[in-house]
Amino acid sequence: MKKHYDWLIVGAGYTGAIIAERLATQAGKTALVIDRRDHIAGNAYDRRNDAGVLYHQYGPHIFHTNSHAVADYLSAFTEWLPYEHRVLGMVDGRIIPIPFNLTSLEILFPKAEAERLAKILIEAYGIDQKVPILKMRENPVQGVRDLADFIYKNVFYGYTTKQWGLEPEQLSPSVTARVPVHISYDDRYFQDSFQNMPKEGYTKMFERILAQQGVSVSLNTDLADLGSEVSYDRLLYTGAIDEYFDYVLGELPYRSLDFNFQTYRQQRHQAVGQVNYPVSHDFTRITEMGHLTQEWSDVTTVAIEYPVAHVPGKTIPYYPIPRDENQELHNRYVALAEKDAANVLFAGRLGDYRYYNMDQAVGRALALFNKSIVA
Ligand code: FAD
Numbered sequence: 001m002k003k004h005y006d007w008l009i010v011g012a013g014y015t016g017a018i019i020a021e022r023l024a025t026q027a028g029k030t031a032l033v034i035d036r037r038d039h040i041a042g043n044a045y046d047r048r049n050d051a052g053v054l055y056h057q058y059g060p061h062i063f064h065t066n067s068h069a070v071a072d073y074l075s076a077f078t079e080w081l082p083y084e085h086r087v088l089g090m091v092d093g094r095i096i097p098i099p100f101n102l103t104s105l106e107i108l109f110p111k112a113e114a115e116r117l118a119k120i121l122i123e124a125y126g127i128d129q130k131v132p133i134l135k136m137r138e139n140p141v142q143g144v145r146d147l148a149d150f151i152y153k154n155v156f157y158g159y160t161t162k163q164w165g166l167e168p169e170q171l172s173p174s175v176t177a178r179v180p181v182h183i184s185y186d187d188r189y190f191q192d193s194f195q196n197m198p199k200e201g202y203t204k205m206f207e208r209i210l211a212q213q214g215v216s217v218s219l220n221t222d223l224a225d226l227g228s229e230v231s232y233d234r235l236l237y238t239g240a241i242d243e244y245f246d247y248v249l250g251e252l253p254y255r256s257l258d259f260n261f262q263t264y265r266q267q268r269h270q271a272v273g274q275v276n277y278p279v280s281h282d283f284t285r286i287t288e289m290g291h292l293t294q295e296w297s298d299v300t301t302v303a304i305e306y307p308v309a310h311v312p313g314k315t316i317p318y319y320p321i322p323r324d325e326n327q328e329l330h331n332r333y334v335a336l337a338e339k340d341a342a343n344v345l346f347a348g349r350l351g352d353y354r355y356y357n358m359d360q361a362v363g364r365a366l367a368l369f370n371k372s373i374v375a
């Protein structure tokens, strides 16, 4: 028998799960959430491996936000474990804090030189300021530019070309500005007011978000394979917008990753959650799950990340690639989508083709619901 839903939601990640929850609890609507994967939670999915270690299957996910609304919303579905992410980088055979900060200077340069460089930076920008590397390279003071060139070469250039297959200048400046030089001794990767990990993991949190009367979930279900036994009034699509339109305007570029998970017979493998390798090796970073989840056992699991080219249908489109020409193509897809906006909405990291962090995906879903769905 044909089953009817008010909404069909494609994708059980943050965007899809939250809109489904809102529709059911705030608007009394029914929603079928489908995902082609065999699990909920999208790229935030976590699970235990054979060694019993809770790990993030699609790469390390650290939750941080300055939005009270986002933190409050998720707090209805999880308790939290305080966690401040710290990252080290292997540069010139030495281990330095990333983002590059005043401690990084002191590790890499002799004391007097480090003091001189710190003084130049503080004179140029003031203490406790964050400066994107591409901006610092344009500073009128030669000494600042020289230091910026050093940081660019040792921290940004190699990492970025590995991660994106492009040089920093070929990307939107917002990409490298995510990790600005920090004129401070604060060695936290994020300075957001809310930095916590879901106490029982992301997947458990998603189970609770989706456990609403009126919400049904169908896994291993691709939109393309959805049979005629399902009917619905409106559709929310959180997958790749170019795929939805059958690439009619051309392929939007994405970057993919290969994860090499290794489990070692030791309690901890590295000093902090993440170690970056900006210059050496083919991988960009190694993340140790136990630091993030704060679990301890006799074994520990790390994820070694190898960026790779994305091949539609073969690899996972993990990252939209932020640059003007891609944005222009995306705008053309948005114009196409607007023609049928009464029936089909697009949102999420892939639907919007935006480099959203988790809190931004949550914020976007809540705003979409309030402005375009219930309004
Ligand atoms: P997704 O989680 O991608 O969900 C979309 C879902 O749609 C997928 O499950 C997919 O299978 C499904 N789907 C797509 N097309 C179809 C179809 N045709 N039929 C059926 N199902 C379909 N954010 C942070 O805040 N902190 C971090 O530390 C962090 N680390 C990250 C690390 C990596 C490697 C990556 C890739 C992202 C990271 N993020 C992080 C970002 C975070 O993953 C996203 O913001 C968030 O998952 C976006 O949620 P979403 O619902 O938009 O998309």
Ligand code: UDP
Pocket: 089, 098, 155, 156, 157, 159, 160, 163, 175, 176, 177, 178, 179, 276, 278
């Ligand atoms: N980046 C870099 N060196 C580093 C860390 C980051 O060059 O040691 C640049 C790189 O271009 C990267 C971007 O900053 O893609 C954003 O880094 P972030 O850690 O936010 O990336 P994500 O966790 O989203 O992969």
